[in-house]
Amino acid sequence: MDDVTNGGCLCGNIRYSFTGEPVMTAICHCRHCQKQGGSAFSVVCAVPVAAYQQSGATRVFEDVGDSGLPLARHFCPDCGSPIVSIAKALSDFTIIKAGTLDNPSQFAPMLEVYCDHSLSWVPHLDGTQRFSLSNFGEEG
Numbered sequence: 001m002d003d004v005t006n007g008g009c010l011c012g013n014i015r016y017s018f019t020g021e022p023v024m025t026a027i028c029h030c031r032h033c034q035k036q037g038g039s040a041f042s043v044v045c046a047v048p049v050a051a052y053q054q055s056g057a058t059r060v061f062e063d064v065g066d067s068g069l070p071l072a073r074h075f076c077p078d079c080g081s082p083i084v085s086i087a088k089a090l091s092d093f094t095i096i097k098a099g100t101l102d103n104p105s106q107f108a109p110m111l112e113v114y115c116d117h118s119l120s121w122v123p124h125l126d127g128t129q130r131f132s133l134s135n136f137g138e139e140g
């Protein structure tokens with residue numbers, strides 16, 4: 001049986017789980033992730049759509065990625081925690097905001113994307129593969 005990983009929003013109204021390991025864990029330095037999270041970057045985990053389950057309804061901000069395709073940014077309507085992004089360009093994956101994991105330290109980032117947008121005072125993380133824009137043609 002696959003391991004189950006759990007997470008949720010700050011107020012607890014949104015809970016989710018996924019089975020197995022993330023396909024990818026990344027740091028995204030894009031301006032949209034900076035603005036959505038109110039921070040220097042976002043840490044995200046991509047999991048197959050079929051592996052992800054959620055309870056509680058999110059609100060959605062309809063964004064557009066670098067590909068020109070829709071990017072739905074789901075967040076808790078009560079506390080505002082960003083939960084997942086659903087990118088048309090990556091339709092096989094659910095992109096989880098890793099800060100909402102119950103144990104956010106369990107999956108270390110393997111790459112950094114949109115490094116051209118990285119804030120000048122943010123150090124490079126040792127051991128990550130870095131991309132000036134995106135390795136998958138879409139914002140996180």
